[in-house]
Amino acid sequence: MTTNYVRGASASSADSRAEIVGLLSRHGASGVRCISEQRRTTIVFSSGDRQFRLLLTGPAGFPDETDDSGREKAARRRWHTLALLVKAKLEAVNADIVTFEEEFLAYTVLPNGRTVFENTQQAISRAYAADSSVPLEARP
Template structure:
């Protein structure tokens, strides 16, 4: 039997946001801010000399059509509002769990703050790493070619990281053309 806590139903969105803020501050983050614009909420913070922003899309009442001309429109609207509220509570709870897991990996020395939140690093120009890299990665998969990063190739190749002998060798993923998708 699943208890309400594990489903994210027993905490309000505000409780989850407060939990996120306390967890981040506990790991040394500063300037933790929440904002909302339309159906999108965001959390921004600073840590490890970087700025981070995580955007969360939330459900809104205009996404669920209402019946018209029925005397039950009020109760229907109220029921739909509760469904939306529960979905948004679950989203905030899931984000809180994800952030807890990332911070636990950092605390255990498994990862770094930058690695765990890399997609959410805010670059100059107010775009995130994900915003910048998503089209590059998409293009690489469509073309089957390795993307070039930066303005030019490095003058000397970087040394390959040392990999233990017992780690299996990963083979490159074939491009769309090799799979017959292009």
């Protein structure tokens, strides 16, 4: 028996890209676009009054795969993994485990053009560097 992962591993990058666009569109996202340039692809879309941006880089980051065949395999793996990630996020939303906004918070584009992650990553690192004794108990 073949698992979805094995079947997906042989899917082309274009197949996984189309799957991501379809998943987002079926879950209410609008204006879904993929913009590729210089070994990076930006996936942008809107949901409600928010805009979101996912970035997929590579496969230039795989130094041991220098031939075209190796780069294509790496690209296929990265696109397939991103499709699995988006699908899992949307499944969690459908199951009412999280809201769409919670699950895609890091990718929300703020009015300054940066994502929430880009805007907060340094502040979070500084906060942890200043005090690493973060309590793990749940807060109301």
